Amino acid sequence: MTIVLVIEVIRIGQRLVRDDRVTTHVALVARAFGATKIFMTEVNPEIKDTIEKINNTWGGNFVVEFIDNWKSIIKKKKDEYKIVHLTMYGESINDVENQLGKEKNLLIVVGAEKVPREIYELADYNIGIGNQPHSEISALAILLDRIQRGEQFRNSFSGAKRKIIPTRKGKNVLVNETRN
Numbered sequence: 084m085t086i087v088l089v090i091e092v093i094r095i096g097q098r099l100v101r102d103d104r105v106t107t108h109v110a111l112v113a114r115a116f117g118a119t120k121i122f123m124t125e126v127n128p129e130i131k132d133t134i135e136k137i138n139n140t141w142g143g144n145f146v147v148e149f150i151d152n153w154k155s156i157i158k159k160k161k162d163e164y165k166i167v168h169l170t171m172y173g174e175s176i177n178d179v180e181n182q183l184g185k186e187k188n189l190l191i192v193v194g195a196e197k198v199p200r201e202i203y204e205l206a207d208y209n210i211g212i213g214n215q216p217h218s219e220i221s222a223l224a225i226l227l228d229r230i231q232r233g234e235q236f237r238n239s240f241s242g243a244k245r246k247i248i249p250t251r252k253g254k255n256v257l258v259n260e261t262r263n
């Protein structure tokens with residue numbers, strides 16, 4: 084069983100417009116796979132509104148925080164959190180997943196374009212989800228699943244207006260009319 088207490092994510096280097104959808108999806112994956120917060124630069128304020136609407140409908144208190152300076156966040160968190168940088172150049176997730184599962188608080192760093200060299204030094208772990216280039220969305224999803232071993236899907240999202248009852252065919256959704 085995992086003993087990770089808090090998982091947060093920081094998105095570094097979003098490119099204007101081009102990365103909006105990917106950044107939104109990074110935030111959605113972080114929320115759905117058990118992280119509590121994402122830090123990102125305020126390139127597009129609508130991303131925060133989108134995630135707040137998702138919280139409102141589907142529950143939970145996932146937080147989007149806009150930041151000016153990624154380095155100061157990482158340095159501030161470093162005392163209490165292990166910094167986990169996702170990079171195709173890193174050591175294999177297969178070799179470190181057990182160790183990661185024993186850590187308490189994790190700040191996961193994902194890039195967009197080429198990340199500054201300094202991150203490799205600031206990180207406690209540089210981790211590759213395989214050593215081929217793919218996507219920060221898939222890398223984050225797989226990392227979160229490996230760390231929590233699927234247990235994240237047992238989390239309940241409090242205050243939801245809608246809750247899905249898993250079903251073999253069709254859609255079964257409980258609607259809580261008392262929420263607005």
Ligand code: SAM
Nearest residue numbers: 169170171193194197211212215217218219222
């Ligand atoms: N060429 C860029 C570089 O050198 O950093 C890769 C950019 S990639 C589109 C964006 C982000 O996806 C990376 O910063 C990393 O966080 C993540 N990523 C992509 N492939 C990965 C892999 N195989 N393992 C871990 N993370 C990966």
